[in-house]
Amino acid sequence: MTAAAHAEPLLKVHGLELERGGRVLLSDFSLEIYPGEVMMLEGENGSGKTSLLRTLAGLARYGYSGGLQCNADSLLYLGHKAGVKTLLTPRENLRWYCSVQNLPLAGLDAALQSVELTGYEDIPCHNLSAGQQRRVNLARLYLSEAPLWLLDEPFTAIDRAGVKRLADVIAARAAAGGAVVLTSHQPLPSDYPVRRVSIARQERS
Known part of the structure; x- marks a missing residue:
């Protein structure tokens, strides 16, 4: 699950500022995810992980500014709701x-x-x-078959065997040249390399 040499990022975020309900969730936030990578967003509840995923998926109904570029021809977003x-x-x-x-x-x-x-x-x-x-x-x-997956707590309501099967599917997406960005309160199995990105909760001014 390493970035392909000289590959363009499937997703690129630069200097993102995200605001919801008059509160700044993210400020000057940047990341790049490349084919073959699995990225886990980590942070406290309320730090903006779900809001970030929805923004990356083009579903945000709140204000944001900064650079956001998706080079994948399609993406799959799975959120908290059953959908x-x-x-x-x-x-x-x-x-x-x-x-x-x-x-x-x-x-x-x-x-x-x-x-x-x-x-x-x-x-x-x-x-x-x-x-x-x-x-x-x-x-x-x-x-x-979407090359980019954005997954919000995908392991919720799944038993241990189901977590292993789903983790295998995530690993297979990366191995096939796709990329996955996810949040989870449950860790992936230890033999699944994951790039972890911490999101710090912004203090109220």
């Missing part, structure tokens, strides 16, 4: 995702099995628990 259509089943949600992303359907059931939803494929998501709905969203990782 599923609750009237649809897990299988239907993934079919919809594959149709939007022009992905083959061949791996759909295997993806649901990987997030421990075997037997729940055809149950409307509004009848599933919050954790199960989140795992429907995580199943997208087993289908996605």
Whole structure:
């Protein structure tokens, strides 16, 4: 998971200032992530990790300034919320995702099995628990071909075996020349090299 020699960064941030609700979350913040890297954002709750990921994904509804350049032709963002259509089943949600992303359907059931939803494929998501709905969203990782992944707490509501499987998928994305930026309160397995970036909570003025 090392940066490819002479490669252009998939994501470049320079001098970013991020503000939400009149409070500065980040000031003069810069980073670059290259093909083959996994980056973990670390910091206290409220330090701005989720806000940063949403800004990088183009989803921010708050003010920011500075340079932000994404050189990936597509990206996948998974946030705190489940991000599923609750009237649809897990299988239907993934079919919809594959149709939007022009992905083959061949791996759909295997993806649901990987997030421990075997037997729940055809149950409307509004009848599933919050954790199960989140795992429907995580199943997208087993289908996605986007070179850049932005993942906010992806290991929530997953058991130890599921964490290992998901960590393998993240490592495989990097090994294939992609890059992953994530937050997590759970550490990746010790044999997964990760570049750690600390985000300090800004003091109120």
